[in-house]
Amino acid sequence: MLSPAPVRLLSTLSKRKMSSPPKDITIIGGGIIGCCTAYFLTRHPSYSPETHRITLLEASTSNAGGRTPDSITDPATLADPETASKRNPAHDGIAGGASGKAGGLLALWAFPQSIVPLSFKLHDELAKEYGGDKRWGYRRCYASQIDCQARLPPGFSSNGTNGKDTGETDPVSSGAEHGSKGLHKDHKKEIKALQKLGAPEDLDWLDTEEALTAYEGMGTPENTAQVHPELFTRSMAQLAEEKGVKIVTGARVTSINKTADGKSVESVTYEKDGKEERLPTTDCVVAAGPWTRRLLPEIPVTAARAHSVVIKTPKPVSAYALFTSIMLPVGFPTPTPKDSRGAPGAQRPLRGQQIVEPEIYARPDGTAYACGPTDDIVELPQTTAEVEVDVARCEDIIYQVGGISDDLGKDGQVLAKQACYLPQGGPYIGPVGHTKGLVVAAGHTCWGIQNAPATGKLVSEIILDGKPKSARLGGCDPSLVL
Ligand SMILES: Cc1cc2nc3c(=O)[nH]c(=O)nc-3n(C[C@H](O)[C@H](O)[C@H](O)COP(=O)(O)OP(=O)(O)OC[C@H]3O[C@@H](n4cnc5c(N)ncnc54)[C@H](O)[C@@H]3O)c2cc1C
Structure with missing residues (x-):
């Protein structure tokens, strides 16, 4: 029989989750930044699949782009032919850009130093928790x-x-x-x-x-340290999906729409299979890597x-x-x-x-x-x-x-x-201007693989706690360029 104390604790916890406001969170981009954001949102203490709907929209449906036809298509088969593909379902389109074609070096001597130590530590913890040595070559x-x-x-x-x-x-x-x-x-x-x-x-x-x-x-x-970036990104996507994130590939976002008073995010519009769809959204994370400026012209990512x-x-x-x-x-x-x-x-x-x-x-x-x-x-x-x-x-x-x-x-x-x-140009991590619910996480230069876990964790705190808690944004704060 459960003692009264744990019962009370459980009911307090579930009340806290019930009382956290419902959110429709949309992440734009299935690169390492979008996938780490999805992962850390689902591991945040206030996250509840009952009150938080998280959708990750990725424009591509294939990872074959940017590779010659004679190239291998699935690096998982090299790392661990028996099991890797089963543990990292392909989700074609996820990690189709730089996040699947980077080197994968991680270093405490990388930049920017405001987030590097946190991210290096999180990489280590993730590898320990999920067997990253086998699963993504850590x-x-x-x-x-x-x-x-x-x-x-x-x-x-x-x-x-x-x-x-x-x-x-x-x-x-x-x-x-x-x-x-x-x-x-x-x-x-x-x-x-x-x-x-x-x-x-x-x-x-x-x-x-x-x-x-x-x-x-x-x-x-x-x-x-190092990771295989494509396998790491696919794993983050998979681990996020297991906790309730909906991943939609072939969904290219064309606009982020605001409420009539212009003060908050209301929805995003995306194209899929030639049709236009509208997704209600209270919190929108733009993690579109080099494409970010096409959605947020004010963020100077090149x-x-x-x-x-x-x-x-x-x-x-x-x-x-x-x-x-x-x-x-x-x-x-x-x-x-x-x-x-x-x-x-x-x-x-x-x-x-x-x-x-x-x-x-x-x-x-x-x-x-x-x-x-x-x-x-x-x-x-x-x-x-x-x-x-x-x-x-x-x-x-x-x-x-x-x-x-x-x-x-x-x-x-x-x-x-x-x-x-x-x-x-970046990285830029944080709220964009005065639009409630609009957050950017992009422009990570040659250290995006290294800095992705810290970025994901900080964005999860910005959305579910109202501010970053695990590290200072420092020069990554977009308000410095807006
Ligand atoms: C050659 C090379 C080597 C590198 N080596 C390293 C390294 O050793 N260590 C390191 O830390 N970093 C390295 N990097 C940097 C790292 O790869 C990037 O910083 C990182 O991958 C960026 O991730 P991202 O998710 O922001 O962007 P991306 O991987 O580009 O992902 C963005 C995603 O957004 C999607 N998207 C764009 N627009 C839309 C839209 N409108 N709607 C829906 N989806 C959209 C795209 O399709 C794409 O999948 C390297 C980069 C390169 C090019």
Whole structure:
């Protein structure tokens, strides 16, 4: 028999939930920010499926956009072929953008510092609670910056007279030019000023003897970790759905509608299967990543395209995230210039040296991920399903990482060539202007995977407690730019 005390406690709790005002919460965007928001709303102490209806609307119905047709479509099959897909139902369309095509690095040394420590801790707690090591590839890792000298790929020679030479003049390659910058370049220290520590022995998948010219440790397992972003995002969606969130894919929001007095959110309008639908909404979270400005023009989030590849290595590679600076020699395939479209298979040889900075992340599923620089020659399309991949830019990355590692080059197998849009300018997290119920969570730059759990938790507090409680918004507060 239950003692009177727990009975009283239970009835107090249920009264509290009953007394919290009913809410119709709509989350726009099925990337990592929208899915983490959905998850943390359902884990908030005041959440009740009886009084809070939560709907997540995602514009796309497919994750195939932004990947070449020969790319793998389901990374879960690599991580854990037996069970991963069952535990992370595909929800095609969820994580179809940057949240499915990012590197997945997490770090206590990321920015902005007002939310980083909370988010790093939440990642750790989520991984412990749900077996994130198996389910979404969570592990602690090292991060390093390396200077390398690339070798020429087969078929290219230093006199530039191989069959790939198109005979055009090379506008970018005189001397050792800085051809492209890495995404996390703000963290790169001047390597010459740092003590050279020598490469650790387990970095055996890098051709250290021939390629490495300088090495500097940046992060250790104490302060650095990683996830597979697509699997993590799908898991958050799945865990939120289990507690009552309704996920609707193929639902592109076209407007956020206010009450007649203009003071509160009243509904959102979205298009699905060619029909227009209206969803009553008291609280609307705009988590549309690089698309945010199309719904909230006052929030200055911009978009830049970035390409990446996934390579299966002959053996699992040790847990390093590498911020590279690679010197390409004369005769190396010329990287596609930032402001022009590439021509697949037609990279002419470089006439001078050039430095590039692809980032390489070893993953526990027997692959390595590498990404290149951003470009802005193709405007953000309407949905993730229509993202255009420039195969030549993927080939650039493949040549460059293959020039410093046989495991990533001649002995590796390219599994995916992909592109997505990086949201820039923020992050912005919090109420938008004076419209009651309107909240933004977007613009997370190159640290959106790292900062998604804190963002989701803070948004859940803003909606259900009226203010953020677990961390200060600091520079993320949208009122600073409105
Ligand atoms: C190459 C690359 C590498 C990266 N590496 C890392 C890393 O190592 N670590 C890290 O922390 N971060 C990394 N990032 C950054 C990270 O990927 C992003 O910050 C993060 O994924 C942004 O998530 P999001 O949910 O805001 O946006 P998105 O993932 O773009 O999701 C937004 C979603 O909103 C949907 N949407 C848009 N408009 C509408 C609408 N009107 N109606 C309905 N749905 C809509 C879109 O379809 C999309 O699915 C990387 C980014 C890139 C590009």
